[in-house]
Amino acid sequence: MSSLLVFPGQGAQRVGMLHALPADVLEEASEALGEDVRLLDSAQALASTRAVQLCLLVVGVACARQLQHTPDYVAGLSIGAYPAAVIAGALDFSDAIRLVSLRGELMQSAYPHGYGMTALIGPDLSTVETLLAAVHSPDTPVYLANINADNQTVIAGSDEGMRRVAERIKGNGVAKRLAVSVPSHCALLEAPAQALAEAFVTLKAPRITYLSSTRARPIHTPEQLRDDLAFNMCRVVDWRGTVQSAVERGVRLQIELPPGAVLTGLSRRVFEHGTVIAFEGARLDTLQALLQEEARRHR
Template sequence: MKIAYLFPGQGSQKPWMLHTLPKHPAVQQVLNEAREILDGEIDCLDSKESLESTVAVQLSLLIASVAVARAFESEGVRPDIVAGHSVGAFSAAVTSKTIEFADALKLVRLRGRLMEQAFPSGYGMGVVTGTDARTVKEITASCFTEKDPVYAANINASDQITVSGSLEGINRVIDQARKKGARTAELLNVSIPSHCPILETVSHALEEELSGIHMHSPEVPYACNRTARLLRSAEQIRDDLAFNVSHPVKWHDISTILCEFGTRLFIEMPPGNVLTTLAKRALPGARSVSVEENGFKNCLFLGKRYTSIQS
């Protein structure tokens, strides 16, 4: 009866998400630490205007999810496995004790800046639902050109696949997917072509930065974004943190691996419940809850209950 913590990525952010976190000493401690590391930047970091910045979004996601995970830990609830979607991988790495929170803050700030600078306009992401990954990959391959590159990206569910690249290329994919019977095919409100080879330069810059950071072996397994395998070494996690931004996230496979590992309770850290919804679809036999939707106290109660069953 293992417990998995799920850490959301970009797209789950909400205005004032840091201001609506549970009132808990451990949460306040994380906010204070973030304020010190970021030179007081966090007071308006989660405002509607600030969240137009990729840097602010990714930092807010990291701070929010780590804060609540720390609150659970202080109450005696710890995960048996961690999985973060895209930038959520940094929260997973912090919670598995692989990387220090202060280092993660600096890395995520750099990650966001590099992503913003890489492609200021003309690029983005889309999503196709109601068809499988193989079909989406075939469509993107047929729509790819050197001038307007486009790639199949994240496999969030068996029938929910994102595409990344030039807006021209994405629009061609959307048109073809609709013609082939996709349930939906549309642009996402994202201006950066994440999780495809276009961002390889960002990955190499992160790799260089990560090479100078001391990391520890994880206390619990970490689910790899790129391979959906469970990682148990600092070096493997270092690579995933650097390169997940330029590779597809195999989230559907991760969900399956977590269940095979024996996970029966999934708790999604704030904000949002996107990963909870995906877990419920992929693993109807497991219990999936989110702190935002179900409440901190209810999730804590479930965490303690499953912890006591294990012991």
């Protein structure tokens, strides 16, 4: 039996998400960033991709540290990969702050307006791929971005391309525009990903097994991790496959770090046995006891 911590991606953010966190983490993050991170979680600030990504990093690391027990696996969806790498001991928190600040700036400046992401609930993957092939063009670029569940995918691209796909699934599903202002996890972000890769710091081998959400399998070396973190912005996320991979490796406890519980809902469809729970809404001592019990069984 094993345990897994998962960290959400953009779209999970909310106003005020930093304000209940321990002061030492906020001070550490502010020092690394050279500005007060407490100013990043206002409604106005969260209009910025950079602010959203920094907030998700800080919240994820701060709450995971409160658990005080080491999980067997970590995984993160998109920006969630960065707090996962920090908790795995492969990436220093202060380095993560600086890299995520750059990541957000690169993504935001590449597509400042007219692009984004849309969740499609209902149609299966093959149907979505057929629709994308019919709509995609140089004028209406639109791509598969996330495979979240058997009947839930996310597409990314131009506003017009996404609108046309959404129009075609009416009556057979729901299209929901996400609170993400850039076209993540597709070829449109290859150039920003390359720029981020060139700015990367030296990483360590993860002390906790790190599951890549784009490869849906563990990666173990600093070189593989650098590639995964730098280029995950332009690669399709296979979250369904990542969770399945964890279950196949014996994971029976998944804890989702804040904010929100979107990944908890997705994982319940894959976990036939075991416990899937979100940090938010649960007692800290309960989560700690669950981790401790899973570690005892694992031994």
